[in-house]
Amino acid sequence: MTQFPTLAFIGAGNMARAIIGGLLNNGYPAEKIWACEPEAERLQDLADQGLQVTTDNNQAVAQVDIVVLAVKPQILKPVCTDLAASAAQNRPLFISVAAGITSDSINQWLGGEHAIVRCMPNTPALVQMGANGLCANSAVTAEQKAQAEKVISATGIALWVDDEEQLHAITAVSGSGPAYYFLFMEAMIAAGTKMGLTPEVATQLTLQTARGAAEMAFQSDVPPAELRRRVTSPNGTTEQAILSFQANQLEADVETAMQACYARSEEMAKELGEA
Structure with missing residues (x-):
């Protein structure tokens, strides 16, 4: 070669x-x-x-x-x-x-x-x-x-x-995936600011937390679900946030959004292929 x-x-x-x-x-x-x-x-x-x-x-x-x-x-x-x-x-x-x-x-x-x-x-x-x-x-x-x-x-x-x-599935997972994380970061920064942090502090904490969590997931020999379990102490603060996410169907919302991305990818293939 x-x-x-x-x-x-x-x-x-x-x-x-x-x-x-x-x-x-x-x-x-x-x-x-x-x-x-x-x-x-x-x-x-x-x-x-x-x-x-x-x-x-x-x-x-x-x-x-x-x-x-x-x-x-x-x-x-x-x-x-x-x-x-x-x-x-x-x-x-x-x-x-x-x-x-x-x-x-x-x-x-x-x-x-x-x-x-x-x-x-x-x-x-x-x-x-x-x-x-x-x-x-x-x-x-x-x-x-x-x-x-x-x-x-x-x-x-x-x-x-x-x-x-x-x-099409890769588009839904990784091709469009960065925008999902950016949206979550936006929401965390906005919530932190409403809680009294300056936008600068809320932004730095959010971005560093995202970077650190991703690096932990990369370096770990266990899946993200186990990492989440380990940091979620019973009756603790993290558990309350997770329970709120789950009560509001976060996992289902993510799947629905990714299915919409998948469907649009299929539509684009037909539209652009026929152009």
Whole structure:
């Protein structure tokens, strides 16, 4: 396997830059990476880091091993159809981080017979703490799977599923998951402020508590449910909060919200795939 396959990022927005930044931090040679963006001025900082840059997607696709499709889902179809001729000649591996669009749709837009890995990332990738779900179509080789995992792992963890439909569940768990935690943080900060804390103190305590609880869960050899049990003393303050959450059906609300996310992910796949 080539240690450093050549890469082209179609789109140089936040997610592309998160992956590029992680790769560079891991020692990936900058000259092995192309960044493509229609506005040349948005590429200057990447060029300053040693990347090859271009406003012509086909120029890059024609000479790389891996193409990362990092554009908005709404414009992925015209981007792919424009790349079809170059892709047919070079046959690179395509990695799509566009939410909701199936590998079959991408393959069709590119002209067919292409190796495609779909990735469902999340925004903590911006700080190299991402949780990414991956799924490969039948044209992807074992070597290409390893290459895709290496690229995406630059932003955090990368976990494979065999059924592309499971990416809807990954969207509900990790793709949209950061927003659930942010909402819970918002609620804690607001409640703490109402109890008399300054917003600054309530915010710092909330964020550090979230960070610490997550780190404890990562380091522990027991599941979160056991960690919760251990910190919930009978007749104590934590128990009263937990009982209140459960009386108000917190667990059911979480499941209902995640099912709504799952359903919308399915709808988007149909809408964008037919666009």
